Amino acid sequence: MYPKRAFRTHLAGFSLGLYAWLAVATAQAQPDPLPSWSDTVAKQAIIEFVQATTDNTKPTFVPPEERIATFDQDGTLWVEHPMSSQIIFCLDRVPALVAAKPELKDAEPFKTVLAGDRKAIAKLPMADLEKILAATLSGMTVAQFADEVSKWIASAKDPRWKRPYTELAYRPMKEVLGYLRDNGFKTYIVTGSDQDFVRVYAESTYGIPPEQVVGTAGGTTYGYGKDGKPLLTKDPKLLLNDNNAGKPEGIHLMIGRQPVIAFGNSTGDKEMLEYTEASNGPRLAVLLLHDDADREYAYGPANGLPETKVGPFTQELYDEAMNDGWVVISMKNDWRRVFAD
Template sequence: MRILHRFEITRRKLIVTLAAVLVSTGAMWTAAPAQAQDDPLPSWNDGTAKQAILDFVWGTTQQGSPYFVPPAERIAAFDQDGTLWVEHPMYSQVIYCLDRVPALVAAKPELREVEPFKTVLTGDREAIAKLPMADLEKLLAATLTGMTVDDFKAEVEKWLAATRDPRWKRPYTALSYQPMQEVLRFLRANGYKTFIVTGGGQDFVRVYSEATYGIPPEQVVGTAGGIRFGYDKNGRPTLTKEPKLLLNDNDAGKPQGIHLMIGRRPVIAFGNSIGDRQMLEYTTAGAGARLGMLVLHDDAEREYAYGPAQGLPETKVGTFTQELYNEATNNGWLVISMKKDWKRIFPKGTAD
């Protein structure tokens, strides 16, 4: 295989992404497989990002390839919010918590005049958005704990079935990204095990991960709270959710969660924000071929546009800074442009 001649190749630069080397040199592993089967990524436009995924997967799964990855080591980690489905204007789990407040206050009327419940009950989203972090943490603790895990699962299922996104009037589970669904299926078809590694609540995402993404609950790593073992009135064992944080699966918590829950360093990692930086750093620091990719939301017409990387609007939800963009460039991570790289964003019949 020819190597890039534009700059001196260090071992780090060579292994950080096989795909970037293959695309840049023209030394493609895809020639035979690409011609022999239907396009596994039909919702992607032809370009560097799509070709990188195809080259990397085929280069790491073909016997005899110098970049071959044994099946047991084929681990792919995906952030969820903003990487696999819509996260704007607010994370779906936060919306769930806000929707839970009226029922919570009905059960505990003394909360009606207590912040942040008082503000949430007004329905004023601008005022809610200005609540300090301490109040948001109080809200999350009150609405996500104090019930058994079975009751919580039933409540989330009920909410998902009844709630519609305010812009597209569709269930949140119908707003996953079609191009990323194709990547998940393509990886699994080639022996990769796909994991969700999310800052969202682990129990929340596990409710729908298998039906929505084909990822079973045991392959979801997320922010996790304490669980208390006990017995109900009939003597049956129960697990009750407690307001105690065990793992904040964001930023450095993502590689920590990967180590604790998976036990293997991923070969591939997809993210979309500063909360995913350490996961991509950890993934691409491993030996052998590695692939790191970031989704850039730059399509205000078909989805949303926010950064502030590349001059896009500022946001507190799914922030993608210029510093992260520059780090991606320096580390060989590929940035996926929603606008340029995706033919469509949602499954047919959903939105675009």
Template structure:
């Protein structure tokens, strides 16, 4: 045998020696992923309910099989997919925008609520009435082109950090929920965010944070005005005009308007998600409605007031909602009991 053939044979043997263990390792990892598709979830009745529902609805020939086109899953965002305490992230963004807004319009510095916001007194800001907060949101979320708004949000997301964890807000998405989103998509589900937050705001980072593209985000939507810029090119300018309040009953209304199919899975965490879950459960065939209960003060936060947890103005989960969930067979996800890990970072 020539040296060339010896070299070729040796190289082929070496590649085989390397490739076989690599393939075996990949096969093991794939098998583990299939056996445990939700690794950050503890092995509880909640996890079993999710896995069984997915199996029942995706097995062809079963009485509960759901065609892929009808496998729609909707998720609230704040408090369901990422942290909402002590204040909604978008509200913090709006507060952070006030100084630059006042610099552009100095006449606002002595006008409420801008005057109070400029003091930086969070306790005073928290006491502002809803009509003043709405005025603040309208002023900071409109008056610019959609591209300018997207650039501002991207800049804020990249530079701002949560005061407790000192991490970017997009680091504080819940790892178990991101696993669930991926698991559903792997099984032919189409995942949507249905949020009371601003639709344009969430669309900026939804694909990076959750793997959900902008067109699959349904949120509170404001109006836009079509005009032409100085260069003659068409532009859309954001206006302080509410088109859809995507909270409470607005959620099923938004689902009908933007998706056109009733979900078979809906996940939320507060009274603002109640109607979305009711609407989902009212459909024919298999349905899965779930609510996240924040009951882990050490790893995240604890608030309700359901089950004796502290009351809150941000993302309230009332005892009435809890009782409805128990009566109608909705799954209540306990962060403390059902999640082995909350964030991808730390812990």
């Protein structure tokens, strides 16, 4: 028989051991919210942030109405190399545009696009690409444009994987979107791509409704169709360039609240992450580094990765992330898988 004091100690030890076992068992019973992620610091930081901001017993608690999460799209939610899907859409629309406007046939840059020389197209300066974007993203009603995008998204395939672009959304990031929404966060896309273009497929691809897409916005003109019904026609007039400093400007205009967590992948997202971190309270800024040439692409030039004009992640951006405590996701090391299959 145990002495009374020893018996109490024994029971206390037994109870503590039981509680510890129950805690471990309960944790193990909880489904992993991010199963496509490796058990690394990046995954831990996201989960700990969500737990800290949704526990109303902690000083880090964030009220549901303030739980705003913003995500860049190209290179953050889906593949952007060798060029963004919107650019490819616009290039694919050039033949139809020239058929409607034959005077463009021998005019540059439309002549180069019609020739089909991908190397020559890749060398087109930004000013020429902007001409193509302005011409192919305007001149039709909003409804007609949405229909054109829907048809293209349903049929177009990435040249490398031979799969629809919507199937090249990153599985780990879709898990983050779902995890945040399950915990009361409102998820927004904040993208340099055309706002109307992304709104067509954002809900079916990411679970993000069109009113939660903030993108580069062109003007529209109100008018009436032949049937007398009102309509909006897309104009070649830029209202908001939602890239770089335009991202926080767009967030203010369209959302009206600063994000508490933001995800990006390039210099075009720097200001959005800085804006997210600038407010009081818990904040998390996250950057995706493309360093996996086997499963996707590798480009930087941060950390000696190859140079790129599409979605650059510079060493200066990497150093800022390290100095400010931002989370940098390594696609190679932090993700178990990249796509759905």
